Amino acid sequence: MNFYSLNKKAPNVTFKDAVIKGIAPDRGLYFPESITPLPKEFFDSIENLTNIEIALKAIRQFVSDDINDEKLKDILEGVLSFDFPVIEINENVGTLELFHGPTLAFKDVGAGFMARCLGHFSEENKNEVTVLVATSGDTGGAVANGFLDVEGVNVVILYPSGKVSDIQEKQLTTLGKNITALEVNGTFDDCQTMVKTAFLDTDLTDAMQLTSANSINVARWLPQMFYFMFAYKQAKSKGKEIVFSIPSGNFGNICAGMIAQQLGLPVKHFIASTNINDVVPRFMDTKSYDPKPSHATISNAMDVGDPSNFIRIRHIFNDDFDQIAKHLSSYSYTDEQTKEAMKKLYNDFNYTADPHGAVGYLGLQKYQETNPDTYGIFLETAHPVKFLDVVEDTIQENIEIPEKIIKQMKKKKKSIEISTYEELKNYLLVAKK
Numbered sequence: 261m262n263f264y265s266l267n268k269k270a271p272n273v274t275f276k277d278a279v280i281k282g283i284a285p286d287r288g289l290y291f292p293e294s295i296t297p298l299p300k301e302f303f304d305s306i307e308n309l310t311n312i313e314i315a316l317k318a319i320r321q322f323v324s325d326d327i328n329d330e331k332l333k334d335i336l337e338g339v340l341s342f343d344f345p346v347i348e349i350n351e352n353v354g355t356l357e358l359f360h361g362p363t364l365a366f367k368d369v370g371a372g373f374m375a376r377c378l379g380h381f382s383e384e385n386k387n388e389v390t391v392l393v394a395t396s397g398d399t400g401g402a403v404a405n406g407f408l409d410v411e412g413v414n415v416v417i418l419y420p421s422g423k424v425s426d427i428q429e430k431q432l433t434t435l436g437k438n439i440t441a442l443e444v445n446g447t448f449d450d451c452q453t454m455v456k457t458a459f460l461d462t463d464l465t466d467a468m469q470l471t472s473a474n475s476i477n478v479a480r481w482l483p484q485m486f487y488f489m490f491a492y493k494q495a496k497s498k499g500k501e502i503v504f505s506i507p508s509g510n511f512g513n514i515c516a517g518m519i520a521q522q523l524g525l526p527v528k529h530f531i532a533s534t535n536i537n538d539v540v541p542r543f544m545d546t547k548s549y550d551p552k553p554s555h556a557t558i559s560n561a562m563d564v565g566d567p568s569n570f571i572r573i574r575h576i577f578n579d580d581f582d583q584i585a586k587h588l589s590s591y592s593y594t595d596e597q598t599k600e601a602m603k604k605l606y607n608d609f610n611y612t613a614d615p616h617g618a619v620g621y622l623g624l625q626k627y628q629e630t631n632p633d634t635y636g637i638f639l640e641t642a643h644p645v646k647f648l649d650v651v652e653d654t655i656q657e658n659i660e661i662p663e664k665i666i667k668q669m670k671k672k673k674k675s676i677e678i679s680t681y682e683e684l685k686n687y688l689l690v691a692k693k
């Protein structure tokens with residue numbers, strides 16, 4: 261099966277080429293040419309399958325012949341080596357914890373899958389690939405860890421100096437080997453601008469195969485559909501219709517859930533919960549898509565003013581507003597409301613949520629006010645320890661720091677400081693030699 265560009269002005273490509281290119285030459289996002297639903301029996305007896313068996317079935321048609329069964333299984337075993345538990349909050353609410361991976365972020369699965377696919381393709385081609393990525397925090401750690409020791413792939417991560425948490429910085433800067441951290445004297449937007457400039461710079465693109473590792477890439481985006489299937493497997497016995505509330509920034513995760521639904525996963529409704537960066541909630545109110553510059557919040561992985569994957573969601577539903585509204589509701593919350601939700605979850609249900617999960621909980625509550633006969637699952641996308649200051653301040657308790665984080669905090673930071681695009685370019689050209 262091939263992928264086409266949503267801008268419709270570029271040739272269709274295989275899975276392999278979509279992964280290597282990241283984005284189509286016409287700057288469109290790649291989208292699968294067809295989505296063939298899985299048989300009903302697959303979902304009816306999903307509780308008898310292992311996570312690896314579920315993932316293999318789900319992703320098989322998208323990868324087609326570019327990776328054989330044995331290799332694909334191998335890749336999935338490497339990526340899905342931890343738990344994805346649904347923790348009960350109350351009778352009608354559970355939370356799907358996605359933070360048990362190596363960097364405690366849900367992005368570990370997508371980053372790990374993309375890394376292994378790219379490593380496999382580069383082995384076949386004997387071509388080096390350079391992954392260039394800007395991060396405001398979570399993406400960098402997951403990408404760094406996912407690509408560590410992958411042969412034929414060099415990773416260059418740009419992050420804004422002094423603007424990521426200590427834990428996040430250590431996750432980016434202590435691995436070494438094929439991972440280089442560039443510490444940019446500027447903001448996240450400056451990092452992102454440099455990366456975008458590099459992709460358009462023919463001096464660089466002629467000299468090396470550059471690719472990005474954000475959720476635009478199909479290999480980072482599609483594996484996220486597994487989460488919704490793993491959750492369904494656990495919540496099915498509740499015997500109620502299931503709704504998911506997803507704390508959303510670039511809308512890659514929720515959009516992958518919608519692909520799972522297209523494959524036949526029984527989902528009654530999706531709720532996109534956001535912080536005050538509310539372009540999608542406003543779209544659902546006004547039918548008008550009106551991007552704005554992003555505002556900083558305590559759920560900073562969702563500080564996105566123009567979510568890159570929303571166009572894929574519109575496309576799934578043929579850009580028909582009524583169809584979108586049938587499957588999607590979207591609500592926005594302030595930092596104050598988010599902290600209140602964190603307190604409530606802690607005091608009433610003894611559950612420590614991070615700010616992103618708390619936003620998800622708020623959206624779910626709102627939806628269940630008018631749809632009480634549902635079982636609601638909100639996604640917990642990061643371990644609360646990654647947002648230590650705000651979580652401890654809010655719930656007035658110390659939280660326990662996992663062993664793997666303590667180890668990492670002791671390692672020595674290594675980064676290269678840069679201030680301008682020219683410095684980035686020189687670094688890339690010299691590193692290539």
Ligand SMILES: *Cc1c(COP(=O)(O)O)cnc(C)c1O
Nearest residue numbers: 398509510511512513561641642
């Ligand atoms: C990236 C991220 C999100 C947002 O996910 P999208 O797929 O961009 O919508 C939410 N929470 C955390 C902790 C993240 O790192």
